Amino acid sequence: MMLYIAEKPSVGRAVAAVLAKPQQKGDGFIKLANGDVVTWCIGHLLEQAEPEAYNAEYKKWRKEHLPIIPTEWKQQIKRETSKQFSLVKKLINQADVLVNMGDPDRVGQILVDEVINYAGISKTKRDATQRCLVNDMNPTAIKKALNNLKPNTDFIPLATSALARARADWLYGINMTRLCTLLGQQVGYQGVLSIGRVQTPVLGLVVQRDQDIENFVSKPFYDVFVTLETTQQCTFQAKWQPSTACQPYQDDDGRVVVKKLAETVLHKVLQQTGSVKAVTRQQKKQAAPLPYSLSSLQIDAAKRFSLPAQKTLDICQQLYERHKLITYPRSDCRYLPAGHYAERSAVTTAIANTATDLATAVSQADLTLKSKAWNDSEVGAHHAIIPTSTSMAASRLSHEELKVYQLIARQYLMQFYPPFLYSEHQIDCELAGGLFIARQKSVIAQGWKALLTTERPGDSNNAQDTDFSPTPLPDVKQGDVLQCIDGKLDEKQTSPPKHFTDATLLAAMTGIARYVSDPEIKKVLRETDGLGTEATRSGIIELLFKRQFLTRQGKDIRATEIGKKLINSLPQRMVVPDMTAHWEAQLEAICAKRLRYNDFMQPLQSGLTTLLTELEQQQSGFSALKGLGQQRGQRRKPKTRRFSAKKPTK
Secondary structure, three states: OEEEEEOOHHHHHHHHOOOOOOOEEEOOEEEOOOOOEEEEOOOOOEEEOOHHHOOHHHHOOOHHHOOOOOOOOOEEEOHHHHHHHHHHHHHHHHOOEEEEEOOOOHHHHHHHHHHHHHOOOOHHHHHOOEEOOOOOOOHHHHHHHHOOOEEHHHHHHHHHHHHHHHHHHHHHHHHHHHHHHHHHHHOOOEOOOOOOOOHHHHHHHHHHHHHHHHOOOOOEEEEEEEEEEEOOOOEEEEEEEOOHHHHHHEOOOOOEOOHHHHHHHHHHHOOOEEEEEEEEEEEEEEOOOOOEOHHHHHHHHHHHHOOOHHHHHHHHHHHHHHOOOEOOOOOOOOOEOHHHHHHHHHHHHHHHHHOHHHHHHHHHOOOOOOOOOEOHHHOOOOOOEOEOOOOOOHHHOOHHHHHHHHHHHHHHHHHHOOOEEEEEEEEEEEEOOEEEEEEEEEEEEOHHHHHHOOOOOOOOOOOOOOOEOOOOOOOOOOOOEEEEEEEEEEEEEOOOOOOEOHHHHHHHHHOHHHHOOOHHHHHHHHHOOOOOOOOOHHHHHHHHHHOOOEEEEOOEEEEOHHHHHHHHHOOHHHOOOHHHHHHHHHHHHHHOOOOOHHHHHHHHHHHHHHHHHHHHHOHHHHHHHOOOEOOHHHOOOOOOOOOOOOOOOO
């Protein structure tokens, strides 16, 4: 018997659908006509054991126990999925050949491998296990993958990398959370001071932003605008562009901060004659944005509907699992397999039937177009989130479900609309030795932006924004004479940065590299997922709220006094994303066989011991937390939340 072990039920059923029929469906498995069986995990069936599994004394949180570093790592069966684990283990022991069908990434590899290893089979059987890499639920793609099985042993480095990350997160989260909580309790703090490789830098971002706003001092800056007249009595406005000689009078953003300079320029050019130095006209086009990944969807849903990231994910899970209206939502990819292009007619028909507000958009879509979204080389473990060919009456959806579905559907429909076309007209003028520039954009064809006509004004995707003017610039040519007939000095104030919102905090986590100055660290973070993964980011943010580290004020996300004081009590290297970059670079080296497991774990363990010592030596910083936290009557049993390689059920 050949046993196919998928990562999740939906993949198991999709795989079974292309295999031998008739089939017998059981509780947690599908038996094929030829006697082979398809079964599945439900996310992780195993999890890292809690500290007390290594030593019963660890159930009590004490400083003398730290650092807790297992000599032999243990796993335990997850209680909520123990029934499925027992079934999978039984089938593994009955099977002649095993096929690992976990997602084609680090976590997907280890998720199935750890169950196979825990089942206690022989080394011969384990070495004979096959690997099937499926990243597209299209039947043709599944059949192709099944015909191209590889030895599972080829992917040992991938599994080792995932194992190293999970254990490293366990070590860091368990030890640092326990010590910080104990130090907090010593000064009278009530509650858990949760620490994590990802969650703590995220909190650090919010605290730093709040402090930047609090300490911000507004300063004036100055712009000079002139009104110019052509020989044909056409007028237009141009803005002064300071030369390099003005740099001593500008701030880091190039704004003139010395009023006297701006006044001198204005006085110098009024009523003076100038000329056109250059004229440029360019027609430009903007392709439709790609379909959504989870983060990009959460960001847009937060902007448009003020939905928290976790709420958007919960809605997506309903649309995926209950209504079958969208594809797998926890994806970090914005591309689609080429095979999905053949389904465009069925998908767009389903959109029109489900979201009647988009029926006109569907009818006007050009299904002969093919955007850059269909690209097999860009598709990893999962493809972008798009509607399925399933449809239902909109009345069966909640108001928020329908709004999120429409958002996903509209982004998909954009792939079948032409580019947004516009022209840029720029006139460079010389006046009394100074450079003045006039710019104007005008819309040529709305293209895919026609789908955004219902957007509120000022939306970043809206063609009718302030950059586009219905008033054209005059038709002039190089050398034409101009007269400065008027001018004005605009005095403005620098603005503080804005508090994070759900949308901007998610964007910061995915684009964390821009918050790092070290070029090497910045490079690593650009090449990775940023802080957290698509599956964990919303949970990390919600945990920070639960721990009373973050709070909401309207749409703004702000750090609480607890959050601020915790961050200010910690060593700087614990609150910046550098550790994530360092780990990811080493984990990638393990995947590529350039680094061994022990060469990653041993320095990490030594560094952990050093960090614990450093933290305890500056424990006085925790005194600021005195009297904060939950009241004694509200205290819950301390529990450490870790973000490892776990994936939720799909």
